[in-house]
Amino acid sequence: MHQPHYLPWLGLLDKIDRCDLFVVLDHVQFERKGWQHRNYVASKNGPVLLTVPVVQRSRDERIMEKSVNNDSPWWDKHRKTLAEHCYRKAPFWGDFGADIMAVYDRRWENLADLSMATTDLVLNxxxxxxxxxxxxxxxEFTVQKSELLAQISAKVGATSMLSGEGARDYLDSEVFRSHGVEVEWQGFRHPEYPQHNRRGQEFLPRMAAVDLLLNVGPEGMDLVRAARTAA
Incomplete structure (x- = not known):
């Protein structure tokens, strides 16, 4: 279970890959300046942050309600950054570049729909x-925090929920157990792989998953899976 992310990173893909069912947490509050509408891609000069502008209405707006601000052509910057500055010469650009560029041919109105389109692309x-x-x-769910996640887990018939390490400080495992759900911890380990435009430079972790896809190809997920059992 996790909020939808634009151009999701490998940690989120790892979580989805390890689950029997993934719940997209789209009815919770939108987080400003978070990963729900931005992520990094790798260039020869370092990380480049791509941000989708959104319409600012209320601070209480939920992710599912968040609109993309198309007043300026943000998609041109994203397209140019990906195609010209970062990945045009990547080993697998010829295989997946057209699919990635097709995302920016559409004028997205809803942020969650855009985020899920970029997620579906890399999952496929x-x-x-x-x-x-x-x-x-x-x-409808009227509760919050651990009770909310536990109720959603129970609603879909889950016996366990896979959680990222960052939630250890606030998730209450006893609340989950009261709903018959155990909490499992992801323990994500980030693999290293060749980044075509970073030869001779330090590896850049935590980039959008398209970085692994375009540099290594579909078999890149084998590196992610192997890292789970690494010492």
Whole structure:
């Protein structure tokens, strides 16, 4: 279970790949300046942050309600950064570049739809077939934090929820157990791989998953899976 991310990173793909069902947490509050509408890609000069501008209405707006601000052609910058500055000469650009560019041919109105389109693209490319459901499709939930996640888990019939390490400080495992759900910790380990435009330079971790896809190809997920059992 996780909020939708624009151009998701490998940690999120790893979580989806390890699950029997993935819940897209789209009915919770939108986080300003978070990963829900931005992520990094790798250039020869370092990380480049790509941000989708959004319409600012209320601070209480939920992710599912968030609109993309198309007043300026943000998609041209993203397209040019990916195609011209970062990945045109990547080993697998010829295989997946057209699919990535096609995302920017459409004028997206809803941020969650855009985020899921970029997520579906990399999931399909890596052959990840985990079924997904949006939390907004599961009914109304009036609780928050651990109780919310536990109720959603129980609603979909889960016996365990896979959580990232960052939630250890606030997730209450006892709340989950009261709903018959155990909490498992992801323990994500980031693999290193060749970055075509970073030869002789330090590896850049935590880039968008398209970085692994375009540099290594569909078999790149094997590196992610192997890292799970690495010492």
């Amino acid at each position: 490319a890596f052959g990840i077939t985990t079924p997904m459901v949006r939390s907004s499709e599961l009914g």
